[in-house]
Amino acid sequence: xxxxxxxxxxxxxxxxxxxxxxxxxxxxxxxxxxxxxxxxxxxxxxxxxxxxxxxxxxxxxxxxxxxxxxxxxxxxxxxxxxxxxxxxxxxxxxxxxxxxxxxxxxxxxxxxxxxxxxxxxxxxxxxxxxxxxxxxxxxxxxxxxxxxxxxxxxxxxxxxxxxxxxxxxxxxxxxxxxxxxxxxxxxx
Numbered sequence: 475x476x477x478x479x480x481x482x483x484x485x486x487x488x489x490x491x492x493x494x495x496x497x498x499x500x501x502x503x504x505x506x507x508x509x510x511x512x513x514x515x516x517x518x519x520x521x522x523x524x525x526x527x528x529x530x531x532x533x534x535x536x537x538x539x540x541x542x543x544x545x546x547x548x549x550x551x552x553x554x555x556x557x558x559x560x561x562x563x564x565x566x567x568x569x570x571x572x573x574x575x576x577x578x579x580x581x582x583x584x585x586x587x588x589x590x591x592x593x594x595x596x597x598x599x600x601x602x603x604x605x606x607x608x609x610x611x612x613x614x615x616x617x618x619x620x621x622x623x624x625x626x627x628x629x630x631x632x633x634x635x636x637x638x639x640x641x642x643x644x645x646x647x648x649x650x651x652x653x654x655x656x657x658x659x660x661x662x
Contacts, residue, residue, distance in 0.1 A: 475528065475531075475532050475536055475598075475599065475602075476528070477524050477527055477528030477531060478524070478525060478528030478529050478531075478532055478599065478602065478603065479528070479602070480521075480524050480528070481520075481521045481522065481523070481524025481525035481526075481527070481528050482521070482525060482602070482603070482606045483521070484517050484518075484520055484521030484524065485517075485518055485521025485522055485524075485525055486521070486606060486607070486610045487517075487521075488514055488517040488518050488521065489518070489610065489614070490610065490613070490614070491514075493614055493617040493618065493621075495621070498510075501513075525603070529599055529603055530658070532599040533599065533658075536599075537597060537598075537599070538597055538598040538599070539596060539597050539598075540596050540597060540598055540601065541596040542596055543593060543594055543595060543596045547593040547594065548594065548662060550590075550593055551590040551591070551593045551594040552590075554586045554587075554589055554590035554593070555586070555587065555590045555646060555649065556642065556643065556646045557586045558582075558583045558584075558586035558587040558590065559583075559641075559642040559643070559645040559646045559649070560572065560638050560639055560642030560643070560646075561576055561579040561580075561582045561583035561586060561638075561642070562579070562580065562583040562642065562645070563637065563638040563639075563641040563642040563645065564576060564579040564634070564635075564638035564642070565579040565580045565583065567634040567635070567637040567638045567641070568632060568633060568634035568637070569627070569629050569632065569634055570629055570630075570631060570632035570633070570634030570635035570638070571629060571630060571631045571632070571635050572634070572635050572638050572639075573629075573634060573638070574627050574629050577624060578615060578618060578623075581611050581614055581615045581618070584607055584608075584610075584611040585608055585611045585612065585615075587604075587607070588604040588605070588607040588608035588611065589604075589608060591603075591604040592604045592605060592608065594662065649661065
């Protein structure tokens with residue numbers, strides 16, 4: 475569990491740094507733009523590796539069941555995951571109605587992904603992992619709003635919306651096949 479916690483601190487900590495404009499600017503001033511991006515990338519990568527490794531070790535050695543998620547929440551988790559994939563695809567699609575309505579589709583995607591996993595899992599490690607990501611995404615969205623960054627503007631329906639819906643839906647369907655291969659757990 476220690477590796478998971480250290481990984482979360484590194485990964486989410488470096489991502490939270492981007493919202494702290496003063497310290498971020500000071501670090502860029504000290505390291506230069508390239509040095510800052512390099513440090514950011516290394517810390518994020520190490521954090522991600524520790525999260526994956528730590529969560530795997532937790533599931534293998536220290537698993538603690540806190541509650542049994544109700545089967546009735548499974549469809550809710552599926553809908554949230556589909557929405558998370560569409561929002562993620564909208565992040566990288568041309569501007570459209572979906573991106574405009576969500577304003578910050580990446581943060582919306584992380585929140586939906588984390589909430590879906592909190593609904594579907596009742597163990598301590600999942601609570602820690604997905605709860606930390608949900609808390610970070612909520613905090614980040616509040617911070618972004620406070621500094622006046624309203625994100626993408628709403629437009630009419632565009633090809634970006636079709637791309638987000640198609641790519642997000644394909645990714646959602648692929649998740650049923652890929653999740654056991656990549657994560658080692660089938661989707662219930």
